[in-house]
Amino acid sequence: MKSILLTGSYGQFGEACIKHLKSNFKLFISDVIVLDNGIQLDIADEKTVDQVLAETNPDIILNLGAMTDVDKCENDPSMARAINVDGVKNLCRGFGGHFIQISTDYVFDGIAGPYDELDETNPISVYGRTKLDADEWLRANHTRTTILRTNVLYSYTKLTQASFVKWVVDSLSQGKKINVVDDQWNNPTWTESLAPLIGKLINIKAFDLFHYGDADLMNRYDFALIIAKVFDLDTNLVSPISTADLNQTAPRPLRSGLKTEKIESALGIVPNSVETCLEKIRKQLVK
Numbered sequence: 001m002k003s004i005l006l007t008g009s010y011g012q013f014g015e016a017c018i019k020h021l022k023s024n025f026k027l028f029i030s031d032v033i034v035l036d037n038g039i040q041l042d043i044a045d046e047k048t049v050d051q052v053l054a055e056t057n058p059d060i061i062l063n064l065g066a067m068t069d070v071d072k073c074e075n076d077p078s079m080a081r082a083i084n085v086d087g088v089k090n091l092c093r094g095f096g097g098h099f100i101q102i103s104t105d106y107v108f109d110g111i112a113g114p115y116d117e118l119d120e121t122n123p124i125s126v127y128g129r130t131k132l133d134a135d136e137w138l139r140a141n142h143t144r145t146t147i148l149r150t151n152v153l154y155s156y157t158k159l160t161q162a163s164f165v166k167w168v169v170d171s172l173s174q175g176k177k178i179n180v181v182d183d184q185w186n187n188p189t190w191t192e193s194l195a196p197l198i199g200k201l202i203n204i205k206a207f208d209l210f211h212y213g214d215a216d217l218m219n220r221y222d223f224a225l226i227i228a229k230v231f232d233l234d235t236n237l238v239s240p241i242s243t244a245d246l247n248q249t250a251p252r253p254l255r256s257g258l259k260t261e262k263i264e265s266a267l268g269i270v271p272n273s274v275e276t277c278l279e280k281i282r283k284q285l286v287k
């Protein structure tokens with residue numbers, strides 16, 4: 001059985017990856033703050049990275065560890081670079097196996113999405129810049145790499161800490177009004193749509209760049225309305241606002257989203273609709 005070292009395992013995507021990979025791979029679960037029996041691993045700390053790699057000797061590294069708070073990255077670019085770029089270099093130094101990097105649509109400027117793998121990148125935030133620098137470094141320096149770009153990942157399980165779907169469901173269930181931007185377009189992606197693709201990419205040694213998002217391109221306000229409908233909540237509590245009204249520190253790509261034809265034909269898959277994913281989440285939550 002091949003082994004995978006997962007970094008950033010206790011984040012939103014880590015839970016789904018563990019669930020979908022644990023039967024077919026030996027997993028070494030790590031994060032910067034350790035839970036259960038996980039391995040303490042700050043990918044920005046070269047020495048600890050070397051120690052963990054020597055102790056675990058994985059066949060595959062699945063790098064989920066990242067500074068993902070886009071506004072915090074904008075305020076602290078050197079920390080963002082230390083984790084999102086140097087962390088990747090640290091993991092690859094002395095590692096010759098299959099490296100899987102989860103990247104983002106934030107490498108694009110959001111003027112003319114949805115984007116395919118050949119579209120020109122042009123990040124407009126520190127987060128996007130650092131993620132793109134890591135993608136480019138990997139493509140130039142570690143040929144046994146899969147880069148999987150995704151967008152607006154969501155999940156809602158008993159363990160989920162922060163997720164758009166959880167925020168919408170919890171707010172509306174408590175009768176709270178919410179404002180949601182209607183000018184940011186993506187194809188929101190359930191973590192459990194994406195996680196099963198990782199095992200498939202490993203099996204075919206897909207050393208390449210792929211985009212994946214679920215089937216429906218929509219703005220965030222419409223996404224909130226669909227969530228409300230699927231969970232039988234009051235759509236009148238959701239109001240549209242514009243991104244400019246939020247006065248966020250980092251600019252966001254507005255017309256974004258990812259085209260998925262390449263990964264569909266490589267893996268023989270068909271992306272799920274958002275409504276199907278939300279129905280499944282709802283069923284899992286009541287179990």
Ligand SMILES: NC(=O)c1ccc[n+]([C@@H]2O[C@H](COP(=O)([O-])OP(=O)(O)OC[C@H]3O[C@@H](n4cnc5c(N)ncnc54)[C@H](OP(=O)(O)O)[C@@H]3O)[C@@H](O)[C@H]2O)c1
Nearest residue numbers: 008010011012013042043065066068102103104150152153
């Ligand atoms: N969420 C999205 O919409 C989205 C979209 C496209 C791509 N991605 C990419 O997908 C990957 C997983 O994202 P996610 O949604 O699961 O993010 P997340 O919930 O923020 O998880 C990231 C994990 O990395 C950990 N981490 C932070 N600094 C680290 C360090 N120095 N060393 C090791 N781990 C560190 C975080 O720990 P703390 O929580 O303690 O900081 C967290 O557990 C990331 O690479 C992200 O860039 C996410």
